[in-house]
Structure formats: C-alpha cells, structure tokens
Amino acid sequence: MKAILVIADGLGGRPSDLDGQTCAEAASTPNLDALAEDGALGLVDPIGPGIRPGSDTAHLSLLGYDPFALYTGRGVFECLGIGMDVKTGDVCFRANFATVLDTDHGFRLVDRRAGRLETGQDELEVALNRIELTETPGVQVMFRASTQHRGAVVLRGEGLSPHVTETDAHRVDALVLEARPSDSDPASARTADAVNEYTRKSYQALHDHPVNRKRLAQRNPPANIVLLRGASTCPRIPSLESIYDVRGAVIAGGALYRGVALACGMTSIDVPGATGGLDTDLGAKARAALDALDTVDYVFVHVKGTDNAGHDRDAAAKVAFIERIDAELIGPLVDGIDRDATHLAFTGDHTTPIDYGDHTVEPVPVLFAGPNVARDAVTSFGEREAGRGGLGRFSGRVLPILLGYCNWAPKFGS
C-alpha cells in the first residue's frame, strides 16, 4: 500500500469569490471530480470549528498533532525548512533582509524586503556569520539566507528563551523595534539582549558591504539590516515514523511546509522548479512524488499558489492555479499510481477568500480516494459538494485518516 497527501495552501473560498461560487467550485477540475466520484468527501476544520488557522498550526493539526500543545512559533519551522541544524534549546527566528536609515533615533525602515533582492544573499550570509555577540557572551548566532529577502537565524547557548518580541515594525518609516522579553524569565531578557546586539551588528556587517555598495550604485535599496520574528524553540514532536511505523517524504517549495514535515520526521525531497509560488513546476512535483513512492510509503505534496492568489485577491489566478493542480499534479499522480494499492487525500490547510485576502475560519473540503474508501454520492469537488459528502465534518488529522485507510494506524488500547 502507498499513500499520497496533497495540500493546496489556502484552498478554501467563499461564495463571494466569484459571484456566488468559490474558486474551487468554479474551477474546472475533471481529475478531482473523477476522484470525488470514486471516493468520498467531507469538510475538515484544519484545527477546530471557529479557529482561524495559521499555515504552520494548520499543518501540524492536519498531520495529526495538537498545535495547542506543541506549537511554539514559526521560526523553528523556517530554520528546519531551509536546512539549518536545530538543537534542543536553540531559539529560532524567521529573518528578513531590510533597508534602513541609521538615524539619531534608531534604524528607520525604508523597505521591509530590501527590494526583494535576488542576488548577493550568499555573500551577505558570509558577512553575517562572522558576527560575534560580545555583550551577550556564550551565545552563538547562525544566519541562513533562503529566497529573495528571506532567511532564518538560530541563537544557541545556555539560558536562552523564545519569549522575546520581534524587531520588525511591519511598517515603513517606523523604527526597527528593540526586542523585549515577554515574560520575567532572566533567559528572556538575555535573549532580547542578544537579539538587539545582533540587530545592531547586522547593520555594521552589512551597510558598507560590497553587495550593498553595488546595489546603491544600481539604485537598488541596500540589504543593510536583518529583522527577526517568530521566536520559537523546537517542539518535542514524536515522529510520524515512531507512531505509524512507515516512512514519508515531503515535496514543498515553501520552507515553512518542508520545516513542519521535517519536524514531524518526514524526509524532504528537493524538486528543481518547485518555487512555492504560482509559477511552480507542478509536473515536476508529480514526477518526484511518484518516484519517491518507490522508496517511501507515503508522500506529502504541498502547493502554495492557491494561497498566494487568495492573498493577492486574484480570483482568476486562484481558479487557474486550481485548474493547473488538477491537470498537472492530480492527473499525473492518478495516472502514475497503482489505483488498487494507493490511497490519496486532497485538501487545503485553511480558507483564503478573495475578498478578504487572508485566512478565515471556514472548514475546507477534503477528498479521500482509494480501495478502502467507501464511495459516497458526491461526484465533483468543491466546498458545497464536500458539505454533502459521506465523511461529514471533522477536525484536523487528515494524514492519520489517510494512513488509517492504508491499515498503518496503531491501535490505541487493546
């Protein structure tokens, strides 16, 4: 038996998306409809009814974990997702290059994304990794660049805490924030000191860097500071393999999703062309997933474009991307698997309606198909079809249900 889980980020929509229809309802999805006819649909609250999910907490929940018990923040998943080594006690951050002016009052934000810089990140990373924190001795700091302005930072040392506020003011013309401890633990004060020293030293390391001299000469905003947010430590997540005794792999362009899956014990498969955007190579992901099934028991494929289109409030782009998922990912997967020995689940991690442009609380459609799935009466894919589906409405745990269809679930009790 094999299994494939496909999560389309921000898949869910509202009737306001398209004149009474959601994007998933409006999209032409012959392959998903055929699976719906063979399989069964339901509605899943990614975390729980009336809980508005983040992508990180939703994924933990859909993979079978309780985010209220485990979630410590996003940083650790970003660090893991871009390949950083994270140890127990490390404090992890999402990082981004930004452009600031050094003023008498502090660093004034000019561009939170340093013009979404496309080159030079590796040289800036080298300069950042020479920083030593002398005012907070015993604390090591590691930076890793990922795509564009994005990166991640790990603080390592005795007596650190994730309970510190972010430095990103999220607003142009505001001053870069001082990190503050958010509880009375001395470790939190020490961590805030380390973050603030690092922030100052990132400016010192970057502002006159050759990459930035060149950017200024080309009238591009310099990447002259690193902003930190999402402080978190590595949660103690029992691995999926320890629970189900099968091996899984993740295929995801976005670092966050790779990071969550890695934290749960999957291995990550790099797919050239998997960008985590609307331009991602879905066919390459399908081929990589089918290849992976030669060596692992199940594959989790994450696609991000649906959410991007929702955040961009672009219904046409969302419909087009759902149609691409159907044609370029679902179609080849269905064609490539042994239908008699493979279970497949398709869902989203939350709703991102066009007219709101951010996550909302509504449940999302979920589809299961495979030899052990009892076919229901629904014959096409969409929110309201799922509301009439044979699987009813439930919360999270889509991967455990999928692995359960494969007879891989452990018995609780005897």
Next chain:
Amino acid sequence: MKAILVIADGLGGRPSDLDGQTCAEAASTPNLDALAEDGALGLVDPIGPGIRPGSDTAHLSLLGYDPFALYTGRGVFECLGIGMDVKTGDVCFRANFATVLDTDHGFRLVDRRAGRLETGQDELEVALNRIELTETPGVQVMFRASTQHRGAVVLRGEGLSPHVTETDAHRVDALVLEARPSDSDPASARTADAVNEYTRKSYQALHDHPVNRKRLAQRNPPANIVLLRGASTCPRIPSLESIYDVRGAVIAGGALYRGVALACGMTSIDVPGATGGLDTDLGAKARAALDALDTVDYVFVHVKGTDNAGHDRDAAAKVAFIERIDAELIGPLVDGIDRDATHLAFTGDHTTPIDYGDHTVEPVPVLFAGPNVARDAVTSFGEREAGRGGLGRFSGRVLPILLGYCNWAPKFGS
C-alpha cells in the same frame, strides 16, 4: 459588519414530541425557513457528542470556551446575572427562599419555593443583609433577591472555598441539609461552617419578619429560610473582547444567561418585559437588539420559553413559543438589519424533549446566514433538515464561528 446570535433555550426535541416530529419541525417558521434557504444549517453538540449539557456549561461552550476547563458551578453566574459584584476568591451561591418548620431534628422543608412569593423580597433582603457571621469571623455575606423565590448569595473573606455541599434537600418533608466540605481543604470546612451559620441566622432574621407575619395571615407559606446551592468561584475567563477585539451585548431575561455573558465580557441590556419565561416580550427584545447594534458589534439574544415548555412537557406551548420566536423575534431582526453586512446565527443550548422534560444529549440544529455563508440545499429549519445541512456536525463554538464569518477571528499561528 454586525452579528446577531439567538439562542432558544432547550430548543431541540425528539420525534416523540409530536407524533413523529419534533416541536421545531412541527412549528410553522416562515422567517427561519427563509433564512435556512439563504444560509446553511448543521448540527451542533452544545458541549460534545453524547455530553448532556447544563444550560450554564452549554452556553460557555457555545460562546467558545471549554467548560471542562473553566466551569466551577452555577452560583457565580446567578450572582453576576442579578447584578452582584463578584471578586476573585468570593464564593457564590444560588439562593432560594423556602418555607420550613423549626423542629427538634432541624428545619423541615414545607415548600422549597415559599409559595413562589411575588412581593416582599426587597424587605426580606434588607433583613438578610443585616446578618453578621460571628462564629466564622472575617466572612462577609451578601444576599440579593431576584425573581419570585430566587436570589443569590456571595460569601467574601480570606480562606474560603467553593467545595461545599448544598443545603437544599430538594424534597418536601426532608430536613434542610448541613453544608459539608467536599474536600480536605480547611477552607472548605470554614466555608461549610459559614454556610451553616448563615442558614440558621437566615431563619432567625426571617421567621418573624413583618412580611412573613402578613403572608401567614393571608395563608401564604412564609419565606422563612434561605437555601444555598451551586457554590462556585469566578472562573478566569479571558473576555471575548480580548480575544476578538469587538464588543458584544447580551439581552436575556434569565439571570443565568446574563451572568454567563457578563462573565465572558459582554455588556447587558435590560429590556422591560423580558421575563425569561413564556410570557416574555420578544418584540421588545428584537427592538433592543437592533438598537444595540448601533453601538456594539454583535448582540446575543437569549430566549428561555422553549426550555420552560419542555420542562413542563407541554408540546403545544413549545410549538407556539417557537412560532412566536419566528414571528416576533426573527422576523423583525431580519427586517431591521442590513442583510449585506450582518451575519446571524440561530440555535439552542440543548435538547429538552417533551416526554422527558429535562435536558438530553442530542445535538441541536444550528443555522447561519449572511453574506459570507455558503448557501446549502436545505430550505427549512428543524432537526432533520439540519442533519442534511451543509455545515455537518460540530461541537460548541457557535459564537466564534459567527464572529469568524465577520472576519473578526484572531489567527492562531502564522
């Protein structure tokens, strides 16, 4: 955006109510049916599947809280609901005037409700509030009368505990019970002592009171003792405003429901004619709710008559009251709101079938309507219609889902 939540207490029924139909199914409800056609239905387990709800715990759960974590007892909500000031550490009780005979064996119960007395409560309250607890020094005791024989009591002082048994024997001819500590905490023993001293002193303060001399002269049972039950302390409930950043108001005739909503941070709107009974002025409640929406973001309207009729095992009264809700409350609300910018939810807090006359475990129908609700195929309101609804079945959290449709939910995670 605005929102209205209407909870009809004990709305749910069983097919035994009316020859195969529940009262809600049998009632003629054109306004609810029109909302059902526009909106979507589902089944909600007020607390969880197979959990038989009290009204207090069900309301906490429907408003989005976990009653297993928060609920300490009913007394505190009664105290808050009748306008008493409750501080951290206070022990709160439901109280009722009763009629007893002072015998050699103790106080023998003659009438648990002192003939549902209708007048004189204020003078009795004055006498009760002169009581000083000399045997349990340092404990203050405050009484407040509400409707008929009902009232509430607050004990205040150092070293008190809610873990004491009640004094109401719930049976005529039985003796008034001695309160006992229900754990080994010395504070519980001290609180039981205070309750027992108060019980004796309430008889001393009341039995020869002019109000009671007059009641005896008129052959009415004297209100000559106060019985206490539902000991509880104020739970630490994060306010709805702190979670959703919007302001809500409650309109409820019954003290308990006002109390729960006040404990969750709503403000209370007094509506003359809102009795908490079958005779309540539903039109006045509708007008007050519409007025309130000028100043708050959402209104919670509670109606109690459905439950009263269920407890009275009176199917005709329950059907008639549901039809009054439809005509006098739902109709005017729908007519008075901006349909393009208001979400509405209608449900019950539990099932009260006619042939059982008390709460049962079945889920209750829930209806959502408004611009962000995806219309389902159901076109009328009732238990079985809701079972075919597009929203499936879920547990509690109706208010968070409603506020989520309004885009007011906080994101958990990122």
